[in-house]
Amino acid sequence: MERHSLLDSLQLTLPEGQGAPEYPPVEQVLPQFLQLFASVGAQQASSKTKRGMVRDLFAILEAIDCQWLLRGWQENSTLVVLRDLVVALSTYAALPQREHDGAELPCKDPSYAAAASQAADVSLVFRSILAKVEAAKGSEELGCMVVGSFLRQVAGPMYIFAVTHAAEKPWNKPRTQSLAQDLLEDLLQVWGCQSVPEFLRGATEDEEGWFAVVMQSLKPELTKETWQRNPATKHVFSWTLQQVTRPWLGPHLEKVLPPSLLLSDDYRIENKILGVQCLHHIIRNVPGADLCQFNRAQVVHHALSNHLYSKEAQLMQVVLPCLLDLLPILERAPGRPSRQLPSAVPSDKVLRLVLTHMEPEHQLALRRVYAKNLPAFVERLGIHIARHLKRLQRVIVGYLEVYDGPEETARLAMLETLKRTIQNAWPRMTSRLTVLLQALLRLMWDTVTDRSSTPEPVTAALLQGATECLLLLDRCSHGQVKVLLQGVQHSCQDDRLKECLRKVEEEHVESFISTEPKREF
Template sequence: MELSGLVRALRLEAQPPRAVPAAERVPLQAELLRAAGPGGAAAGRDLGALLEAADWRGLLALSPAALAELVSALSGYAAPPRQEQDAAEPPGRDRACAATAPRAADVGSVLLRLLEAAKGQEPRGAPGAAPALRPVLAHIYVFAAAHLAERPWTDARSRAVAQQLLELLVQAAGCGSVAEFLRGKHEDEEGRFGAVLGLLKPELTKDTWKQNPATKVVFSWTLPHITRPWLSPHLQLVLPPSLLLSDDYQEENKILGVRCLHHIILNVPAADLCQFNRAQVVYHALYNHLYSREAPLIQAVLLCLLDLLPVLERAQRQQRQPRPGSQWHEVLQLVLTHMEAEHRLALRRVYARTLPAFVRSLGILIVRHLKRLERVILGYLEVWDGPEEEARLGVLETLRCTIEHAWPRMPCRLPVLLKALLKMMWDVHTDRGSTPEAVKAALLQGATECLILLDRCSEGQVKVLLQGVYSSCEENQVRECIRRVQEDS
């Protein structure tokens, strides 16, 4: 069908209703798909003709349902190729995705013209979308968000059009930012986040979420814009898709899901999280990821757990459970077990960076893990882990926190810890590799602080043991560190 016929149909629908034989009425979506069907360059020419020939005022006068059908059909025409759930990627899929970008740019141009026409109809001094466009703002947003970032189905032109479309959409809605567009200007005002979730919901189920790869992109990009207190009313809609993403076998989706869960934990009240045992469900999903061997995923999971575990602990205390905070020990025990046997530097760095936070959170209760923690600290202090020495610095911070919180148990471990710290200081001083001087200084500073704390909790035993070392040491940096320990009062 020629596009002129489609435009005539749109204009007729914009006029007052008249009796039309049922055989002559064709659904608008079918008309559009027939005009902009899989015809390669022909489809592009059809959309180009729509830009020139369409009666934009007539389009705005369409019924909300017809306009929503139009925008939905346009978005579907520019969507990346669908695939079967958990099926292997068919050959030629990359080529099919690349062919989506020009269609998305053309569709974005059509929607831009539609928004510009709506903006021209705004009453002066009353910014906001034309009434006819309000029901389709969420549709336009989903389309723009799907094509904003660099993806297999976008190119430079489609991304630029999507960015321009999103900016004009926010202006047309009378908002100052994407977050304001989604959540509303005020706490008691309903934004369009619910409408966006309503559009995404059919494609975010267990059986459908992988069929359209743009769906997870839109969801994960949209969610961080909704913060406290606007997120809580939508918890039952955003939590299941986040758990679905995190439970996937692909690392990329796991990380995406864990980050979504982390955002939910940070922006939903603890009472809502604990209702219906939601927090426990999230905890078990995250705990299972601790067996992963991928450093980016482990980092995302540990950071998420550090914010979830206090929520669980408070809930257990309120319920007067016999062992509140038991999940802290469960997680730390598994982390230390993995740390002790870990040889990959990337994972060692991730573990060492997050370990101090666990020690600070447990406080004096860290004494339950001192034996294994001591073995981990000694093992990590021995190994050089690269120019930035992230693992050693993290373990030094862990040792410092441990001494501060479990100082009564430190004197009996003094000989072993003192030997390990002095050996590390000597290794750092004699290192002629690529370690920057600032990193060396940080390592020596951390070791010195640990020696000072050990001396305080052992009532000056470190000073006595270091006397012979100071007199026989000829290296200025090490002597300076020992001097600072001996002069500490």
């Protein structure tokens, strides 16, 4: 074995008699390396010394075989030393700690560049170790059993290191990312799986993956006092969480719910969004019965409801769909009364608050987010949307009046909302016919006379949506729309508008009640 400056620095004792071995045993090299590595300070000169030690260690690992590295695995001594080595090198390449207030470091901070360079060197060391473990699977003396014993010691910290530096984040460089991605692939290959989700959850429902081990390794970094200090911790947690789906996520609910709530409760918008996305993934992939135990669903609902008062469109875009998936779980919770006053039903309370915020809202971005999610709320309440018709009508009419850009996102969504409202609460529409008819005709006139940059497909979609609403109103009012539209078509000069009105006038009057199931109010 070629001599390296690192070996000369270590106080190695070679056994006498029977000739000296070709190189010192691993039981001497790695522990003394760790002691020497820990004794070096954190100054710039010391950092250069550590970097040289890491590169020498890589050269040594490349020169030896798997027998030298893993021969003491059965006594667990070598594997414990390898675990300590992985932890020490991960700490060496860790990102700079932030202050308690979580202040962000600038993207071009020199400490990020140093961490990226150190992470590249450490990735090479880790890949070399994994290559030896992979080779050990074909060894008669070591066999495949060494893989499970090895991963039990290092899977958590090595996976966290790889995911931290494989992401496209400010603290990573292209070379660092590439090496970390290769490291993650090597880790999967050693375990014999095809993807990260399979590595975390296991190949089958009965097989235990490494998700619990990874979460346990992350746990010290995910407390209320520590999670903001490392900028990568939240990204590793959220990305890892979203790799595990139903039915594998349910048993780990206690590990993933508190950190998700911590993220959601932060004062920075990007952390709120990340936390809500984690909560949404949990809601979708954990059985409702588990969420309802110990009032977990109520806690999540309270956390999400607080975000409804936000004026950030990006946050609202993830909060509303999350609430929509949580509401059915809340309303099916054991022990909840089957009949409640409208003011006590979670779906009614949320919609009432959403409509209250929608009506005076003037930010176009936020109006679009509200409008896009409103049809789902109407479907969620079904016939009970009749409880909110007065305020819902004001919101629909108000939003149909306002042009919101070439894509007309809010108006198209409001037409869909009106359509679903008519289908669900059709017996209550006759008394609101005049107001809705005026709003739809005004929208159609504004659309055909629009001289802005609205694309033709958007114009056609607006006219089609308004025509469908007129047809539904005509059916549920037993032809009253035709009566109110008499003479309008003859005075209209635009061919597209005349064609839409012609479709309504030529529609055969059918009993809307006969085509719909009987509904009680």
